[in-house]
Amino acid sequence: MKVSEIFYSIQGEGKRSGVPSFFIRTNNCNLRCMFTSTNLCDTSYTSWTPDDAMNIGEMSVEEIITEYKKQNVRDVVITGGEPTIQAEELTLLCKELKALSAYITIETNGTIYGDFVEYTDLLSISPKLSSSTPFDTKYEKMHLANRINTEVLKKFNNLNAEGKCDIQWKFVYCKDKDIDEIKELQKSVGFHDDRIYLMPEGVNESDLNERRKETVEMCRKHGYNYTDRLHIIIWGNKRGV
Numbered sequence: 655m656k657v658s659e660i661f662y663s664i665q666g667e668g669k670r671s672g673v674p675s676f677f678i679r680t681n682n683c684n685l686r687c688m689f690t691s692t693n694l695c696d697t698s699y700t701s702w703t704p705d706d707a708m709n710i711g712e713m714s715v716e717e718i719i720t721e722y723k724k725q726n727v728r729d730v731v732i733t734g735g736e737p738t739i740q741a742e743e744l745t746l747l748c749k750e751l752k753a754l755s756a757y758i759t760i761e762t763n764g765t766i767y768g769d770f771v772e773y774t775d776l777l778s779i780s781p782k783l784s785s786s787t788p789f790d791t792k793y794e795k796m797h798l799a800n801r802i803n804t805e806v807l808k809k810f811n812n813l814n815a816e817g818k819c820d821i822q823w824k825f826v827y828c829k830d831k832d833i834d835e836i837k838e839l840q841k842s843v844g845f846h847d848d849r850i851y852l853m854p855e856g857v858n859e860s861d862l863n864e865r866r867k868e869t870v871e872m873c874r875k876h877g878y879n880y881t882d883r884l885h886i887i888i889w890g891n892k893r894g895v
């Protein structure tokens with residue numbers, strides 16, 4: 655698998671915030687998010703610059719499992735980049751982890767479906783809103799074409815309805831127009847308010863501070879959950895945490 659980094663930390667976002675977890679960050683992404691027209695995505699070394707020399711490169715599923723076994727931890731978070739673009743390897747990895755009784759969270763932008771869902775405990779789906787568009791870059795068209803796949807999102811949502819796996823819908827909140835887009839998605843895909851987590855946009859503590867109160871107000875107004883980004887509060891915008 656193409657891997658950017660693996661590390662042991664705590665989950666910083668969403669309903670399992672604070673849970674000690676082994677992170678597997680896959681490399682490469684089918685999107686190129688740019689928030690508020692200035693901030694690149696917080697893991698741009700997996701999307702904008704996947705050739706970054708600090709990325710690990712290729713690791714076999716066996717090698718990843720060996721690293722996991724060194725940590726005495728049940729939770730595994732498979733994140734990216736976008737893990738689902740390596741759907742076959744991802745399924746194999748999840749199958750091996752499940753055999754070790756791991757609790758598996760997959761963090762995805764929700765654009766690609768696959769058999770990995772059979773082994774996943776929590777799907778953390780983060781559809782990207784138009785506020786993520788990299789305007790005036792060579793990736794703008796590609797990003798717009800891939801950003802939302804309603805049919806795939808519906809398939810994910812059905813898993814939750816059928817009780818096959820837990821799902822949280824996590825949105826980066828930049829501005830109040832984002833709420834209209836979330837409501838539109840809810841209408842077309844069918845997920846409920848109590849499954850939604852709004853997260854302030856920001857890759858450092860001062861950005862987060864600026865948007866935190868507004869994000870909480872939006873959660874109160876619309877009955878959504880709030881999630882912070884604990885790893886940024888604790889360590890700042892660093893790799894491997």
Ligand code: SF4
Nearest residue numbers: 683685687695701735
């Ligand atoms: S989908 Fe995630 S990893 Fe990919 S560019 Fe957007 S924020 Fe970055």
